[in-house]
Amino acid sequence: MGRHEKLVARFEKIPAAFTWDELCQLLSGCGFDVLSGAGSRFKFTHAERKRVISLHRPHPVNIVNKYALRQVYEVLRQDGLIK
Numbered sequence: 001m002g003r004h005e006k007l008v009a010r011f012e013k014i015p016a017a018f019t020w021d022e023l024c025q026l027l028s029g030c031g032f033d034v035l036s037g038a039g040s041r042f043k044f045t046h047a048e049r050k051r052v053i054s055l056h057r058p059h060p061v062n063i064v065n066k067y068a069l070r071q072v073y074e075v076l077r078q079d080g081l082i083k
Helices: 003-012 018-031 064-077
Strands: 033-035 040-045 053-057
Touching: 003 018, 003 064, 018 033, 018 064, 053 064
Parallel strands: none
Antiparallel strands: 033 040, 040 053
16 A cells, blocks of 8 residues: 555544645655645645645644545545545
8 A cells, every 4th residue: 555545544444643744745655746825825725636726724723624624525426536
C-alpha cells in the first residue's frame, strides 16, 4: 500500500486530527490542483471532471473540521475518486 492509499484509508475514517497539509496532499493525489483565493479561502480544481471544491484553510490550528472532511469525502465518492 503506497503513501496515497494510506492517506485515503485514513481520510475515509473522517479522523478528528486530519491536517490541512494532509488534505492538500490527498486532493493533489486525486488529481486536483490547488488555487489560493482571497484570504484563507482556497479552491481545488479537477480539470478532467470539471469539479471545484472551495474550502477555508483552518486557523489558528491546522486541523480541518469534520464537517468539511465529510463534504470533501462526498464529492470524492460521487466522482469515483475514492470508495
